[in-house]
Amino acid sequence: MVRSLFSKDSVAETVPLNSTNRAPIAAFGADELLYRRVRGDDVRNNEVLPTAFEWPAPSVLRSSFAEPHHALHANCCDGKQLPAGEWGVAEMKIANLPTPFQSGNSKTFHFFISHKPTALCYSHCELLCRSQEDPADAEKVRPSTALRALYMIELARRSAVRITPAPIAVV
């Protein structure tokens, strides 16, 4: 039972790798998975919904250095203890990232991943997206609202629920 890993009794077993003496590794394997914490609101019938992601740089953990449940650990959540059971974890294979993809106005966009460890969460990465025409440092330029929606849909469609959050009270 994954959720039991987050009880106070077993925190020691689940501490993510810290970044002490570890440098970021830019290369990613195509089979590597990305883990993302998701709210109960962002899952329906075991499918991830677009609001599980945000623009510009949703945080993910890379599976080479993390277990799925690390996405819920305080060390990978800015030190905040998540309420038990309310959050789940989605996963996405790097090879399945929707890149390149076409926007409605025929522009080509690329997803890419940047390994950005934090002090207590070595596996932390950011999932970025930029237009093919944009310079490399332009990944955080705000796209149109429609393109942002497309970006979120594409990410959601390629994600799978790994740890199911508690069902929410549907409005």
Place this chain on the structure above:
Amino acid sequence: MTYQTQFADPNDMLSSETVIPIYQNLCLDRMRSEYRSQFARRKRQLESCRLALMALTTADEISATPQPNLAATTTALKFLEAIAKYDSAPDRVVINLDGGLTFYFFFSRRTAFVQFLNDNTNVVAAYAKNDQPDIQEFAPTEIDGAVAFLERQRG
């Protein structure tokens, strides 16, 4: 006898003049009952949405999600009023991680959502697992167009 006079001819009871008004009244009663039921359900849904909107406008300490601002919630409430004319209400209301609100509508074949962002832009979109998503931006003054987009997805 009065009794015999009134029911002397059973065919009188089955005449259209007699039956149709009774049938009409039964239908009207049924329609009124269904309407009351639907109205009550819609009212409950809309009230739930309004309460959810109010709850969502409190900051989320854990995810550091920005609070939906006045522009987003105002347009969202106008949208709720517009879809109420179609006896419709969102299936889910979610706060956006990057600011604003999302209404989800789970139709039989597609998932549709409407987003009201804190930067005062809005978008309505629909998608299924393997098809090309339909996406349309709309201004706060173009809510009717967004509602029409949504209603087209229902089928």
